[in-house]
Amino acid sequence: MSNSFFTFQQHLSIPHLIKTSDTPHYENVPFEIPGNWVWTTLGNIGIWQSGGTPSRSNKSYYGGNIPWLKTGDLNDGLIINIPESITEEAVANSSAKINPTGSVLMAMYGATIGKLGILTFPATTNQACCACIEYYAITQYYLFYFLLSHRDIFIAKGGGGAQPNISKEIIVNTAIPLPPLPEQERIIIEIERWFAFIDEIEQSKTDLQFIVKKTKSKILDLAIHGKLVPQDPNDEPASELLKRINPKAEITCDNAQYRKIPKNWCACKLVDICSFLSRGKSPKYSEEDKTYPVFAQKCNLKDGGVSLEQAKFLDPSTINKWNEVYKLQTGDILVNSTGTGTAGRTRLFNTNCLGNYPFVVPDSHVSVVRVLKSICPQYVYAYISSDSIQQYMEENLAGSTNQKELYIGVLENMHIFLPPLAEQYRIVAKIEKLFSSLDNIQKALEV
Known part of the structure; x- marks a missing residue:
């Protein structure tokens, strides 16, 4: 076995981390992984907890100093603002639990199933969120990107009813391929490099769409001032x-x-x-x-x-x-x-x-x-x-x-x-020709 695999096994044997005996055995693994990776479950790589909603009838539970997040506050990125808050009394008398800074949150109910967020400060959540509050042999962002890649799978498991939902049990029993920690970091760097490249392309498309719109406006301006076609x-x-x-x-x-x-x-x-x-x-x-x-x-x-x-x-x-x-x-x-x-x-x-x-x-x-x-x-x-x-x-x-x-x-x-x-018709023909070319560019950008 390679040195990196031996190092990874050492990570797995650290107390409170994943035990190799806990790693599930798959007769039909979802897909082949490199020799220095292992298959495990989300429940084995961290501690997960769901939240709760303090009684709305007790007004003293709300407006405190503890942020209280709902699924609508998840933004698939860093959570830097949570509008609603609850009191320490509310936490003590409900199933709401405080999640530490860095916790990865995922929505479990309704149209937001699979939406994610990473806390930048301690916060509680309602029962529609599940939080990974500690990580074993996994980095925060590798977990985040894995969950992001599995959104469609979680949505499918939620069913198609009026109020689809997944349970904490579904989350913790989900299989995850786990690389060594150094490779997780390299994977994260590569993902973010490609995401940045895609964002550049999207921004370029947005800029070009704006240019198309402004060009159409300019064409009309030239047309109504007699500057689009010769007299x-x-x-x-x-x-x-x-x-x-x-x-x-x-x-x-x-x-x-x-x-x-x-x-x-x-x-x-x-x-x-x-x-x-x-x-x-x-x-x-x-x-x-x-x-x-x-x-x-x-x-x-x-x-x-x-x-x-x-x-x-x-x-x-x-x-x-x-x-x-x-x-x-x-x-x-x-x-x-x-x-x-x-x-x-x-x-x-x-x-x-x-x-x-x-x-x-x-x-x-x-x-x-x-x-x-x-x-x-x-x-x-x-x-x-x-x-x-x-x-x-x-x-x-x-x-x-x-x-x-x-x-x-x-x-x-x-x-x-x-x-x-006669010039009115020449102007219209010119506008239609130019707009057709611009519309083709617009359609190409929407693909």
């Missing part, structure tokens, strides 16, 4: 287009005086290029009839696109109260108009999402921007989605902190930089 002097000027499709439109700046946009662009109000610009209406819902969906704010998905999966449904007896103009059409731009954190969220509607539904109407928390036929809706959608316009809407929200409102007048009076129609 064609043969295009019909936007001012002529606007006069033709809406003679009453107010062109707020003519081309010669307005220096922030290209020569053949013009600026106007959003209302001037719309055939319909309105909030939806408050519907009467039906609990039984699922024929006519109502488009609500949650249908404008946070991560992009629209969906009717969470839509409620219109009472069919009220259909005659909804003018045909309220039925959403492909190309409608939908803007959430109520609620902190969601007001201003903008999505482009397509009737493809209807499936077998005959139509969908918006509720009163969603504004519909429907542009005139000679305006490209995808360009207007890109314009409203840009950071500068999103900021404009954010700055013009009204109401209380918890219930912000985007009034329809804010949308009506929004100034829009309008390119010639």
Whole structure:
């Protein structure tokens, strides 16, 4: 036998440490291990104890100077903060036990089974935690990483009921392959080296995702200022287009005086290029009839696109109260108009999402921007989605902190930089091409 194995056997024979006679015999070992390792159990490599919950009816038990940890406080790392505490009296009169600094904790109940923590100060736990408070021939972090590697196994042993759980007995009888102490240290160093490398990769992915998001914002900014595609002097000027499709439109700046946009662009109000610009209406819902969906704010998905999966449904007896103009059409731009954190969220509607539904109407928390036929809706959608316009809407929200409102007048009076129609389509094509490349990068990062 090697010297390292002989040294390891000496560790096993130290009083209070693992006895070789205690090491279980496996006819079918879980897997082969090096000759200087041994198979044993978690119960043989340490002292384990579970905790308890002092009576909640005795208020004097809580708010003391002894930290009292619950499974929600476990973070798969060093425990440096435990919000709740109990008194010495509570410890004396309950099954709660003090676990010393360095104890490795593991959750035994519910959705947190297998969650881990290492105490950086003495603390008690509730009965849903089990603590290894002393270590025999094993280092703290080797035990920690072994338990981390076995989380799925512990979860499987907990069962699939409403309140899955594992017992202390399951933990202490779990087999563990034990290397010599020097090799445990080398294993820990190697694990942490690889974890650090993985963290670097994850951080790089996060950084790149941020860059992708910022790049999309920059593309939209360039697009709405006429810097994304070259201008064609043969295009019909936007001012002529606007006069033709809406003679009453107010062109707020003519081309010669307005220096922030290209020569053949013009600026106007959003209302001037719309055939319909309105909030939806408050519907009467039906609990039984699922024929006519109502488009609500949650249908404008946070991560992009629209969906009717969470839509409620219109009472069919009220259909005659909804003018045909309220039925959403492909190309409608939908803007959430109520609620902190969601007001201003903008999505482009397509009737493809209807499936077998005959139509969908918006509720009163969603504004519909429907542009005139000679305006490209995808360009207007890109314009409203840009950071500068999103900021404009954010700055013009009204109401209380918890219930912000985007009034329809804010949308009506929004100034829009309008390119010639042909350029609108060139801009949209360029945006779609660039966004497609960025989306491919995003998908690759999610693998």
